[in-house]
Amino acid sequence: MPGAVGATPMNRTLGQRILVTLPYLWLLVLFFAPFLIVLKISFSDLAVSRPPYTPQFDLSGGWAGIRDFFAELDFENYTFLAEDSLYINAYLSSLKIAAVSTVITLLIGYAIAYALARTPRRWRPTLVMLVILPFWTSFLIRVYAWIGILKTEGLLNQALLSIGLISEPLHIMNTTTAVYIGIVYSYLPFMILPIYATLEKMDESLLEAAADLGSSRLAAFCLVTLPLSLPGVIAGCFLVFIPAIGEFVIPDLLGGSETLMIGKTLWVEFFNNRDWPLASAVATLLLLLLIVPIVLFQRQQMKQEIGG
Amino acid sequence: MTLPFAPWADPAAKPLIDLRNVTKRFGAFEAVKNLSLTIFEREFFAILGPSGCGKTTLMRMLAGFETPSEGEILLGEQDLVPIPPAKRPVNMMFQSYALFPHLNVEKNIAFGLKREGVAKGEIADRVTDIMRLVQLTDFARRKPDQLSGGQRQRVALARALVKRPRLLLLDEPLGALDKKLRQETQFELMNIQETLGTTFVIVTHDQEEAMTVSSRIAVMRAGELAQVATPTDLYEHPDSRFVADFIGEVTVLEGRVTNASRGGVGLAFIEGATDLRVITDDAPPAGTEAWLALRPEKVSIARARPDEADNALPGKVLDIAYLGNISTYHVELANGAVVKAQESNRQRADRRGITWEDDVWVSWEEDAGVLLLT
Numbered sequence: 001m002p003g004a005v006g007a008t009p010m011n012r013t014l015g016q017r018i019l020v021t022l023p024y025l026w027l028l029v030l031f032f033a034p035f036l037i038v039l040k041i042s043f044s045d046l047a048v049s050r051p052p053y054t055p056q057f058d059l060s061g062g063w064a065g066i067r068d069f070f071a072e073l074d075f076e077n078y079t080f081l082a083e084d085s086l087y088i089n090a091y092l093s094s095l096k097i098a099a100v101s102t103v104i105t106l107l108i109g110y111a112i113a114y115a116l117a118r119t120p121r122r123w124r125p126t127l128v129m130l131v132i133l134p135f136w137t138s139f140l141i142r143v144y145a146w147i148g149i150l151k152t153e154g155l156l157n158q159a160l161l162s163i164g165l166i167s168e169p170l171h172i173m174n175t176t177t178a179v180y181i182g183i184v185y186s187y188l189p190f191m192i193l194p195i196y197a198t199l200e201k202m203d204e205s206l207l208e209a210a211a212d213l214g215s216s217r218l219a220a221f222c223l224v225t226l227p228l229s230l231p232g233v234i235a236g237c238f239l240v241f242i243p244a245i246g247e248f249v250i251p252d253l254l255g256g257s258e259t260l261m262i263g264k265t266l267w268v269e270f271f272n273n274r275d276w277p278l279a280s281a282v283a284t285l286l287l288l289l290l291i292v293p294i295v296l297f298q299r300q301q302m303k304q305e306i307g308g
Numbered sequence: 309m310t311l312p313f314a315p316w317a318d319p320a321a322k323p324l325i326d327l328r329n330v331t332k333r334f335g336a337f338e339a340v341k342n343l344s345l346t347i348f349e350r351e352f353f354a355i356l357g358p359s360g361c362g363k364t365t366l367m368r369m370l371a372g373f374e375t376p377s378e379g380e381i382l383l384g385e386q387d388l389v390p391i392p393p394a395k396r397p398v399n400m401m402f403q404s405y406a407l408f409p410h411l412n413v414e415k416n417i418a419f420g421l422k423r424e425g426v427a428k429g430e431i432a433d434r435v436t437d438i439m440r441l442v443q444l445t446d447f448a449r450r451k452p453d454q455l456s457g458g459q460r461q462r463v464a465l466a467r468a469l470v471k472r473p474r475l476l477l478l479d480e481p482l483g484a485l486d487k488k489l490r491q492e493t494q495f496e497l498m499n500i501q502e503t504l505g506t507t508f509v510i511v512t513h514d515q516e517e518a519m520t521v522s523s524r525i526a527v528m529r530a531g532e533l534a535q536v537a538t539p540t541d542l543y544e545h546p547d548s549r550f551v552a553d554f555i556g557e558v559t560v561l562e563g564r565v566t567n568a569s570r571g572g573v574g575l576a577f578i579e580g581a582t583d584l585r586v587i588t589d590d591a592p593p594a595g596t597e598a599w600l601a602l603r604p605e606k607v608s609i610a611r612a613r614p615d616e617a618d619n620a621l622p623g624k625v626l627d628i629a630y631l632g633n634i635s636t637y638h639v640e641l642a643n644g645a646v647v648k649a650q651e652s653n654r655q656r657a658d659r660r661g662i663t664w665e666d667d668v669w670v671s672w673e674e675d676a677g678v679l680l681l682t
Binding site for chain 2: 203205206208209210211212213214215216219223224227228
């Protein structure tokens with residue numbers, strides 16, 4: 001590099017470049033390379049071998065070998081996904097379950113975050129701790145615990161029966177309702193924390209100013225608090241929606257046969273059917289499905305910042 | 309001939325704001341203690357005091373964010389206390405400005421008018437007018453974080469003024485600005501207040517700011533009014549050591565009243581020396597403990613004893629504060645008291661004679677100081 005010797009600003013630039021390169025390297029090694037492998041497998045064919053697909057990348061064949069390798073890759077698995085309505089339905093059903101769960105989580109999470117931000121300052125760290133506390137127990141165990149609550153002879157039904165609110169036990173376990181309950185419960189902290197962060201730093205004199213200028217409390221909330229907490233709301237929605245789409249554990253443990261989710265379909269293809277190429281195609285499509293809204297969202301953000 | 313603006317001196321004048329025996333407690337702490345005060349229409353009224361004196365609480369009670377524990381607040385004939393802030397014909401300019409960060413200048417200013425349900429066309433007209441008045445027309449589409457401190461201050465002012473309040477409250481309006489900008493803005497504020505004729509109440513801890521802008525100043529101390537007067541009266545006739553000390557520079561000399569004569573009294577100050585002569589309207593009886601408050605610019609300093617001065621005392625120069633246009637000399641007297649004397653530097657610094665450790669005489673006329681009993 002010319003001028004790198006002894007020139008301090010140049011040195012700093014070099015250091016900065018290395019610093020910027022690090023996260024890219026991380027992404028390259030831990031995200032992009034595995035993704036390429038999955039993508040490659042999704043273009044392969046199922047084979048009774050180990051690993052269970054063909055062709056396999058082999059440099060010993062030279063140029064001709066590599067050419068043959070690429071010639072054998074095709075879109076067969078994707079065509080299959082498009083033809084069998086099971087997969088399309090699983091994608092759509094996952095989208096719906098994730099979207100509805102996100103809305104429910106948003107409503108509950110916003111209320112909790114708002115209440116947190118309005119409590120006296122000295123109580124807040126304790127309450128925030130309580131929100132995070134469930135993470136100290138394994139996610140799997142916590143979802144498992146819901147079986148004990150929701151099953152026919154579970155805690156919820158026993159409680160409701162004993163106070164006479166219902167005369168017959170509710171069938172929640174192994175239904176989509178149970179999946180909603182599980183997702184909302186599990187992802188609630190991811191909604192609360194970003195919303196709380198935006199509400200907590202909001203200047204309270206803004207609400208006084210709104211009142212001074214003639215707003216009712218409701219109007220002040222809608223016109224000031226809500227728009228100012230929007231970044232937190234959007235972040236929370238993404239943090240809930242994206243993992244919820246691919247969720248596997250919750251529908252597997254709490255859902256029934258009626259609950260169709262793409263994460264579970266993926267699991268079945270991969271481990272029960274040992275169809276790695278098809279499973280990889282499902283995974284690749286899922287990734288595309290998630291990347292599109294994120295890119296759109298980021299475009300929107302950039303536009304807003306520039307347009308300001 | 310136009311009479312000077314002084315409705316507070318007219319017993320027939322009706323006040324716009326009438327605070328009657330207002331007390332505000334936070335738990336056991338009394339922030340405002342049995343305070344009564346009247347503010348008149350078109351006044352530029354300043355509430356001045358050190359931090360924690362209750363001035364902000366008083367303002368927040370006028371805005372409606374705090375309810376008095378006792379007492380009444382009247383606006384004209386109307387009792388303000390039960391009216392929530394949103395319904396009061398009172399608007400406030402917040403110390404932090406509290407501009408809505410997600411709205412541009414125009415929308416910030418229009419916010420209050422929209423809540424009021426003013427017609428669209430009228431909103432546009434009033435917003436345009438007020439933006440012209442505070443010179444913000446070019447920044448209508450900017451968001452608050454794209455504005456300088458001075459511009460933000462003007463948005464906050466415009467946003468409150470556009471509602472045409474009967475009373476505008478300003479909480480430390482210029483506190484966030486640097487000194488030069490603050491001085492310019494003070495005059496701008498006065499011009500705007502005169503143009504619109506709105507009654508302004510400003511809360512500040514900056515005595516210079518209060519002196520510059522206001523028609524009257526209420527000096528507060530620990531929840532009570534120390535003195536309410538025009539800037540001139542407050543400076544020339546403070547009625548307590550606290551006020552004398554809070555407003556401008558002062559030397560306070562402690563002594564005992566000796567005899568009354570010629571419309572004044574004698575004040576025994578240094579044992580064995582001649583009593584100090586002070587002119588005062590109501591002379592307290594001899595023997596009363598009293599203080600003489602002297603403004604430094606009314607005290608002269610010389611190498612020799614001046615022949616004609618009413619009061620003259622010898623001392624030694626302890627310190628000189630050189631401010632360019634003026635110098636303040638701190639002169640230590642025989643009994644250890646320090647008197648400040650101010651001289652304007654009409655001559656170049658190198659041609660003036662008095663320097664540190666010099667023996668000098670300080671002198672002042674008998675009507676130069678104020679006799680204080682508290």
